[in-house]
Amino acid sequence: MWGLIHKLGSPKWFYQLSATLQPWCWGAAALLLLTGTLWGLVFAPADYQQGNSFRIIYVHVPAAFLAQSVFVFMAGAGLIHLVWKIKMADMAAAAMAPLGAAMTFVALFSGAVWGVPTWGTWWIWDARLTSMLILLFLYIGVIALRGAFARRDSGARAASVLAMVGVINIPIIKYSVDWWYTLHQPASFTLTSRPAMPVSMWLPLLIMVAGFYCFFIALTLMRTRSEILRREAHTQWVQTLVKESR
Amino acid sequence: MPSSDTTPQVAIVSESKAKPRLTVALRATLVRELSRMRRRRGEVLNPLVFYALAISLFPLGISPEADLLTAIAPGLLWVMALFATLLSLDGLFRSDFDDGSLEQMMLSPQPLAALSVTKVAAHWLLTGVPLAVMAPLLGVMLALPLHSYGVLMVSLALGSASLSLIGGIGAALTVGLPRGGVLLSLLVLPLYIPVLIFGSGAVQAAVVGDAVLPHLAMLGALLAAALIFAPWAIAASLRISING
Numbered sequence: 001m002w003g004l005i006h007k008l009g010s011p012k013w014f015y016q017l018s019a020t021l022q023p024w025c026w027g028a029a030a031l032l033l034l035t036g037t038l039w040g041l042v043f044a045p046a047d048y049q050q051g052n053s054f055r056i057i058y059v060h061v062p063a064a065f066l067a068q069s070v071f072v073f074m075a076g077a078g079l080i081h082l083v084w085k086i087k088m089a090d091m092a093a094a095a096m097a098p099l100g101a102a103m104t105f106v107a108l109f110s111g112a113v114w115g116v117p118t119w120g121t122w123w124i125w126d127a128r129l130t131s132m133l134i135l136l137f138l139y140i141g142v143i144a145l146r147g148a149f150a151r152r153d154s155g156a157r158a159a160s161v162l163a164m165v166g167v168i169n170i171p172i173i174k175y176s177v178d179w180w181y182t183l184h185q186p187a188s189f190t191l192t193s194r195p196a197m198p199v200s201m202w203l204p205l206l207i208m209v210a211g212f213y214c215f216f217i218a219l220t221l222m223r224t225r226s227e228i229l230r231r232e233a234h235t236q237w238v239q240t241l242v243k244e245s246r
Numbered sequence: 247m248p249s250s251d252t253t254p255q256v257a258i259v260s261e262s263k264a265k266p267r268l269t270v271a272l273r274a275t276l277v278r279e280l281s282r283m284r285r286r287r288g289e290v291l292n293p294l295v296f297y298a299l300a301i302s303l304f305p306l307g308i309s310p311e312a313d314l315l316t317a318i319a320p321g322l323l324w325v326m327a328l329f330a331t332l333l334s335l336d337g338l339f340r341s342d343f344d345d346g347s348l349e350q351m352m353l354s355p356q357p358l359a360a361l362s363v364t365k366v367a368a369h370w371l372l373t374g375v376p377l378a379v380m381a382p383l384l385g386v387m388l389a390l391p392l393h394s395y396g397v398l399m400v401s402l403a404l405g406s407a408s409l410s411l412i413g414g415i416g417a418a419l420t421v422g423l424p425r426g427g428v429l430l431s432l433l434v435l436p437l438y439i440p441v442l443i444f445g446s447g448a449v450q451a452a453v454v455g456d457a458v459l460p461h462l463a464m465l466g467a468l469l470a471a472a473l474i475f476a477p478w479a480i481a482a483s484l485r486i487s488i489n490g
Contacts, residue, residue, distance in 0.1 A: 082482070137436040144432060148423050157486045158419050162433060165415055165479055169437050172471070176440035176464075180447065 009086040011228045012237050018221045025218035032211030039204035047201075053117040056110050058205060062212035064107040067135060068170075070100030070216070074142070075167035078160030088224075090156045091231065093163065094146065095223035099216060101139035108132055127178045134173055138166045152231075271356040272364050279368035282341075289337050290372050293330040294380055300326045301384045312389040319388035320398075320449035327377050327402055328438055331409045334373045335434070336427050338365065338417040339484065348421075348488060359477035362484060366414040366476075374406025394452035397462075404465045405445040411469075411476040412437050418483035441468055 007013045040058035047054035077093035080086055111129060112122045123129065142159050149155030232238045283290050304322055305315060339362075342348045351361050381402050382395040390398070416434035420426030448461035 134436050134439060137432070141429075141433045141436065144429055145419060148420070148426070148429055154422070154486055154489065158483065161415075161479060161483050161486065162419060165437070165475075168475060169440075172440050172468070173436070176443045180443040 009084075009088050011088060011091070011232050012235075014088055015225055015228050018225055022218060022221050022225075025214055025221060029211055029214035029218050032207050032214055036204050036208035036211050040208060044201050044204055045198070050118055053114065056114040058208045060107060060110040060114060061205060062209045063103045063110060064132065065209055066212050066216055067100060067104040067107050067132065070096055070103060071135065071139070071163070071170065072167060074100060075163040078163040082157060082160045082164075087231075090160065091227045092220065092224050093160065094156070095220050095227055097139060097143050097146070097159075099219060099223075101136060101143065103216075104132060104136040104139060108136065127174075127180070131170075131174045131177045134177075135170065138170070142166065266356075268356055268360060271354070272360060275351075275361050275364040276368055279365055280372075283368070283372050289334070290376070293334040293373055294376055296333055297326055297330040297377060297380065298384060300329065302387065305387070315388045316390060316453070319385060319390040320394075320446045320453060322388065323381055323384060323390075323398065324402075324405075324442055324446040324449065327381070327406065328409065328435075328442060330377060331373055331406060331413060332431050332434060334369070335413040335417045336420075336430060338369055338414060339421040339487075340417075343421045343487070348484060352485065352488060357481070358484060359481040362414065362418070362480045363411075363477045366410050366480070369414070370407050370410040374410055375403060377406060378402035390449075391453055394449055397452035397458050398449050401445045401448040401462060401465060404462065404469060405441045408441050408465070408469045408472045409438060411472040411480075412441075415476055415479045415483055418480045418487060420487075421484070422487035441465065444468065 008017075036058060041055055044055070046052050074093045074096050077089040077096070080089035081093065108129070111132075115122055115124070142162050145162050146155045146159040149158060229238055229241075301322060304318075308314065308318075339348060342351070342365075352358055354361070378399045381398050382390075385395055385398055413430075413434050416430045416437075419433065420430045423429065444461045444464040448458050448465065450456075451458050451461055
């Protein structure tokens with residue numbers, strides 16, 4: 001067990017392992033996303049209230065799932081980096097942050113597009129929308145802080161601290177926004193008051209969620225690999241790798 | 247008998263000389279902060295002037311109508327207090343970073359978390375408390391009902407302590423950067439949102455005559471949580487900034 005963890009901390013070993021894992025992740029992502037998209041957009045029945053516009057759910061919900069869990073992964077990687085000084089964890093965190101921000105944006109944007117036919121407006125100050133918007137700002141803060149330091153090592157550690165502070169704050173922000181919403185205005189619409197979905201609707205959703213996760217893993221592996229090459233450019237093994245590939 | 251009585255005393259004295267007690271160090275830090283600020287009155291006064299000025303822009307920009315101002319006054323007073331705190335944060339560790347005092351604090355035998363939290367406490371005494379004291383004056387200008395001034399002051403005093411602690415993390419993270427001011431606000435403002443919600447919620451509840459205590463209790467809970475987590479985050483961030 002400990003041997004595996006030590007190996008995972010070595011960039012060279014991770015680079016080789018990810019080379020074998022990557023095709024599988026891409027394959028699984030392509031298969032799941034294709035199946036889920038076809039099933040969800042073509043074969044799933046239309047909603048009796050929302051018609052075909054409900055199909056945005058097959059992009060919206062997986063993106064929102066990822067947006068929230070990527071921040072937790074990032075904070076976990078930050079903790080590993082700060083406590084055990086494992087550089088690999090930070091490389092993964094650096095690779096993940098823009099993906100998480102992009103997913104948050106996708107969730108917000110698809111939600112806004114979905115809002116037009118169902119609520120008649122692009123934006124309302126609903127508790128969920130607000131906390132997702134704040135999550136986007138937290139992502140941007142972590143990315144900006146990392147970039148602001150001249151020394152990469154300091155930027156990495158500062159970003160780790162901020163990610164951990166953010167992860168403690170996310171539940172606090174979420175609950176306070178929930179409370180703020182209930183205090184200020186009566187619930188005129190809720191996102192959750194859908195009729196219980198039939199299997200033919202939620203099964204493709206589940207496939208899409210799994211597909212988004214596989215896609216995220218594959219993309220993170222790819223970005224982490226290029227981050228490894230960039231940071232380890234001075235080492236022997238990277239230089240031989242470059243020579244061989246020429 | 248007397249000899250065995252005196253030797254441990256000597257040991258205690260020499261030990262306490264080598265390492266002053268924590269309370270002594272904390273008091274010295276607090277006194278130093280306060281006297282430093284007494285010599286730089288501008289740093290204390292500018293956020294307060296900004297607060298008054300910014301608040302007085304809103305009637306000019308929106309409408310001088312009393313009903314409208316009463317409705318938005320709790321939120322305005324709180325949001326502007328947030329910005330005033332934010333403006334003062336950059337100076338929290340900046341001059342100590344520039345002249346090397348922070349490195350001395352790091353080298354001292356006392357924990358950096360305790361010393362930096364004392365600095366944050368001084369910041370709250372000189373920014374948060376004056377803002378709270380000043381707020382009723384601006385409340386008059388925004389036609390805030392008289393019976394809500396007590397709640398306004400208490401909520402600002404309580405909430406601004408959390409603001410100083412959370413802001414201390416951001417100030418410590420950005421103190422080593424040449425132009426960290428804008429980045430500081432980007433990092434800190436999202437984390438301020440819970441305090442803003444419950445702070446302005448308390449004042450709003452007071453205006454309409456609702457129960458105020460739940461909001462104040464939540465502000466207290468946020469402060470307790472900030473007191474637990476912020477000192478360690480501030481100390482870790484200061485170490486990163488000094489080494490970077």
